Amino acid sequence: MAPLASADPDGLNREDAIAAPITKREIRALPRIGYDTARASLQTGDLVFCSGSYVFSRLIQRFTRSVWSHVGIVYRDAQLRRVFVLESETGIGVRLVPLSKYLRDYHGRRRPYRGEIVVARLQPTPAREALERAISWGLDELTKPYDNGEIVRIAARIVFRVGRRTRDRKYICSELVHECCRQAGITLRLQDNFVSPIDLWRAPDVVPLHRIL
Secondary structure, X not given: OOOOOOEOOOOOEOOOOOOOOOOHHHHHHOOEOOHHHHHHHOOOOOEEEEEEXXXXXXXXXXXXXXXXXXXXXXXXXXXXXXXXXXXXXXXXXXXXXXXXXXXXXXXXXXXXXXXXXXXEEEOOOOOHHHHHHHHHHHHHOOOOOEOHHHHHHHHHHHHHOXXXXXXXXXXXXXXXXXXXXXHOOOOOOOOOOOOOHHHHHHOOOEEEEEEOO
């Protein structure tokens, strides 16, 4: 297993680090920092990768041949002093949810998210204005539906190595993150034309920081 990249003195990982493939056991073996510590360092534009233990999460992991079942993008609101995740959630669609909900009250069930969560950062870090444009574009997509059928199509595209040919207003989580970046002029160097959570994880522009759950 390739561990998380070594940190620079300012707490950030080196720009030449690339997120290597990882297993669930390796995720659980990673050092975990407390939410309050993580919260203080989170920035708008950070990515939150989730490896869930729910039925649909396992289907996504199987179809995409990875441990990752979900990804969202962080929005830090300085005025409200809150940290949110902009995401496209199964059965719900595009939404903005406090990150603390993942750790304390996921889906209103008074329990944490069932799985592991790793935070990553785009490197080199895009300009603040670009990250704000990415979030702003994503907020305009709030309430757009989740594309449940796209998971099956992604599985077929993985087998046949075929990219997505059409663009609609439905998203799976990784497509929302990628489209937010694309609309803001932020380039993510993906290995394939389709976009699943593992494709974002493998992008050389994405550097893992730490595990928070």
